[in-house]
Amino acid sequence: MSAGQGPSMGQLSEPAAAAAIGAACKTLYLTGTAQVAGSMAAEAARQRLSHQAYLAEVLTYECEERDNRARARRIKEAKFPRSKRLEDLDLAQIPDLPPSTLTHLATGAWIDAGEPLVLLGNSGTGKTHLLIGLGMAAAEQGRRVRYITTAALVNELVEAADNKELSRLVGKYARLDLLCLDEVGYVKLDTHGAELLFQIITAREERASIACASNAPFSEWGQTFTDPRLAAAVVDRLTFRGHIINTGTDSYRLKTTQQTINKSRQN
Template identity: 45%
Template sequence: MSPAANQIEHAAVRQHCKHLRLPTVAMQFDKLAQEAIKERQTHVSYLASLLGAEVEDRERRVVERRLHEARLPRMKTLAEFDFGKAPHISAAQIQSLAEGGYIAHTEPILFIGECGTGKTHLASGLCVAACQQKRRVRFTTAAGLVNELIEAQHHNFLGRALARWARYELIAIDEVGYVPFADVGAELLFQVISDRAERATLIVTTNLPFSEWTTVFSNTRLCKAILDRLTDRAHIIETGTESYRFRRTTEARQRARK
């Protein structure tokens, strides 16, 4: 085949791929064809390799999109978590949760512990694992979520905002307990939590035991209703009281002195 004819065929394949939205096939069909000739693959084997490359790249892009949409504060995975320095936390339990069964069964996860004990890291790691399973995930702080909903209500977009949050398969609400909420904010947060009860799941991190949640939600009945929905069939994981970050800083200073 002449070089000109070869170029025409390549251009036709790329045009078809553009029409069919197969970018990876367009990029790799020639390279994989040359490899197939050298390895004496069958036509079917070559086609399987080519389509497999497209599927693999497409799944990678879906995961990347899910991670971007999750708006994680930092990309922290469970593999990076040092369970050896967190004796209160069961590595086996966390790894089991990472498989995603709690999402399928709409079982909330609550991480309870002092600042610096790994709550946010674990919540982020579970969110990453869910994104890798191509689930729709969103990470937010409690204050950030409440502020967004109050602003939406102010501009008469509350229904639209709530519908957007309802589309996520998993929402992680970080730092419940650091900022007390006025009644309107507490009611909006309750609405998000209530709407997800037994339909979609939540991960919540808090530095407060349940007995002290009335310092955040001053309406006792509302506080009880929030806890009732969050703790139903929940995985409640205590992360302890000793700050991992503080201990890491102390150990680093000791090493520097030596």
């Protein structure tokens, strides 16, 4: 053994080898491997795997763990108010959304193309479920996503403008792969707030997708954005090359509640 070299692996006792693996995992930030290296080594010995096969198992496990942590981190950073999955969506309640369309949207190809998505329908018809579900799918596929209500976003923008940090915040939202904007039309915006929101929409126009949900038809958006010309410009940017889905008028939540009450009465 030459000077400066450590002992070969054959000269390490089992406890020393375990300690060396733990130290190396800490140095290399292999958090997943550190937790399972010992048990995987024991299993590899039972199966009489070659050293190369064991190394492949360990590295594959670490890659999968990193992917899982990255997905969890992106979902957390998106700030969804609750977890909603596309597979839990009752498509029978949304006749304007055939399975083929949902399958296409779930791939995220429209996000890569920078196309907008608008969900229109009454309260309780599945708009937010669909919005969050598509956002979560996009985040799990590796895209940067942020969910926020229209009122909350406008408040952020107004505060940033007051603190002379507007350009930084607009740039932050412009870099997202998908912005999920909920509750468009729920709150009437003043002129300043509407103009600030328009900056976000313009910054993402034809480059990065916005998916928004509204309980108001386009004809009523002028009441939200106060200025008819501004409302028309917003609608134009959110519909050009976009996907428009009507989730209907009958509240799914109300229908579910009524069915539950009827069943309890029958029992």
